[in-house]
Amino acid sequence: MSNTLLALIVLALGAIGYVIGRQRALKATDGDQRKLHSLPSYYGTNVLLKTMVPAFLLMLVWLLAQPIVVDRSVRAGLQDESVRQDRSVSLVMTDVRRVANGLGIAVEQGVMSRDEARSLDTQSTDVRARLGEAGVALGSDVTPAVLEAAQQYRGLSGTGDIARFALVVALALAGLGWGVRESTPSFRARNSVERGIKSLLILASCIAILTTIGIVLSLVFNTIEFFRIYPARDFFLSTTWSPSFGGGSELGILPLLWGTLYISLIALLVAVPIGLFAAVYLSEYASKRVRSVAKPAIEILAGIPTIVYGLFALLTIGPLLLRVFGDDTVGWMDGGTAVMTAGLAMGIMLIPFVSSLSDDVINAVPQAMRDGSYGLGATQSETIKQVILPAALPGIVGAILLAASRAIGETMIVVLGAGAAARLSLNPFEAMTTVTAKIVSQLTGDADFSSAEALVAFALGMTLFVVTLGLNVLALYIVRKYREQYE
Amino acid sequence: MYDADHNRTENRVGQTDIKISAKDVQVYYGTNHAIKDVSVDIQDKTVTAFIGPSGCGKSTFLRCINRMNDTIDIARMEGLIEIDGENIYDKRVDPVQLRAKVGMVFQKPNPFPKSIYDNVAYGPKIHGLAKNKAELDEIVETALRRGAIWDEVKDRLDAPGTGLSGGQQQRLCIARAVATEPEVLLMDEPCSALDPIATSQVEELIDELKQNYSVVIVTHSMQQAARVSQKTAFFHLGNLVEYDDTEKIFTNPQDSRTESYITGRIG
Known part of the structure; x- marks a missing residue:
């Protein structure tokens, strides 16, 4: 008050x-x-x-x-x-x-x-x-x-x-x-106000940066705390994930990391070809009218909350896959939740990322490149395949890496679509789980916050942070390198 | 004596083939009537210059000759353009094939972001002109020699084409166009982005190219037109005002608009 x-x-x-x-x-x-x-x-x-x-x-x-x-x-x-x-x-x-x-x-x-x-x-x-x-x-x-x-x-x-x-x-x-x-x-009030505005802007960016640093530090300290009570070697190299709040849990990250990468891989296998082809069509073939309708329509996909994709995975994709690959037919799949279910839903979620970013990159290739190629008697698809895509490749790779870090950090779709079993398996129709989903389940219980079972969430988060940060840095590096090409 | 000499000149002109023949060409960009009733005969193994003020339609007309305007949605063309007596706007003509026969060099050098070798090999590869790698090497070398750039790049064929200087890039683009064995070479202000030294190199090259090709060049520089061309066409507001021997256009123009333009009163 x-x-x-x-x-x-x-x-x-x-x-x-x-x-x-x-x-x-x-x-x-x-x-x-x-x-x-x-x-x-x-x-x-x-x-x-x-x-x-x-x-x-x-x-x-x-x-x-x-x-x-x-x-x-x-x-x-x-x-x-x-x-x-x-x-x-x-x-x-x-x-x-x-x-x-x-x-x-x-x-x-x-x-x-x-x-x-x-x-x-x-x-x-x-x-x-x-x-x-x-x-x-x-x-x-x-x-x-x-x-x-x-x-x-x-x-x-x-x-x-x-x-x-x-x-x-x-x-x-x-x-x-x-x-x-x-x-x-x-x-000189004008200059004084200018300085004032400038300091306000600096202040705002400082707050943004300091918050990020704060988040990272809290992750780091809790991770260190975790490694004090649980050996790092077991965490990184053990292939078993079985937390038990009574003590004696095995907290190996490998099954979770495997689940994360496997689901992300399937998501990218869905999103990259579809997104890229859509981008090529929209930027090179589509007429202005089609483009003005289709591009926003695809981008709407990016606005759907991930929990909705999760529901879609759980209620539609899972049962559908079960009908095709379940016990009644080939018997590869036991339940609706599986790597494939989550991967497909996530792939659909990532399509607009890949297509929108790739579309921008393809449009940024100068018209002179296209003219040059057409002038030599190349067809449209030859031009795209041999001139435009190679020229846009670094940007496209950047787009894919950004999509990949989205996929790795995705939670809701996995929680609903992939199941909860931490498992090292090659069968994409088996239930697996990811790092993010396990962070949720470790922290939403009644666990004592100073136990290894709860603190492991920070170590998992830190690992995830390092992986996605690495991917983002790589993506930025590639995109920046690409920008210099036509200067 | 004088008469005989005169006759011989007449004969020589008569022997020169008509390579490109345009009749009543109209081009519209949407509702804008960009080219009006242009009819012109362009000779083989000659350099023909198109001059005129900006926006007069000379580039548009040039782009009609290899159907590059097809790639612009709103452009529409009427009339007849024949190359070697064949209507290039006929339904049976594949514009993609046509463009291999009618090469084009653009205003700004536009090498692909590939190696020098791949830039030149691009056309021959697409059209399957080489049976094997050795033949392709030979085609690339010949093209680069014709583009008068071989000596400068022969040691670094793997270097990116975008790393060359402006003049070298433009000669690389000419070599790239020559590599597909075209019969006609269209050049849209090929020197406007180049410095004087690079310009003179490209002009020398154009002079050599006319031994093998029919060259059509659009230029803003009247000196350049006078230096490199044998025939000159003057465009104004979408009309072909005058078309004649270059010497005649610059010394004794028939139309008052041509005279005004070349003396610098309009344009």
């Missing part, structure tokens, strides 16, 4: 700053904007940026940092063994946070008065029952130590909230004052 209010105040200050800055600059030249260095709106924007950007940044950083700081200082007080009663500090901290939040809610709902909440004491009141009235359910009775810690937690958070509010408003006002002071006719 107070954060929304704070944001509104900063926004309002920004708007006021805009008006004042603009007015002040105009007044200095008696309303003649030709005597100003910049257009009046730039003076306004300058004040606006100086008011809002630092204030919002401070607010953001504070909001992220405050819980960590408060947590740490409260936690320091809980080191005493007697408080913990053989429970880990983090479990006690969970209680502390719940009680602290509960008190806040109780006060807000009027179940307790502010003073009552502050002077609460475990001897005279049943804290658990009182908080229950406010709809806050606690797992156990509140011990004095926990209550004390909760009070400390509440106090620190409250102080932090007030300090944040005051400092953010102060910073906004300071920015406003600075911007308004600057608004004189000779001030």
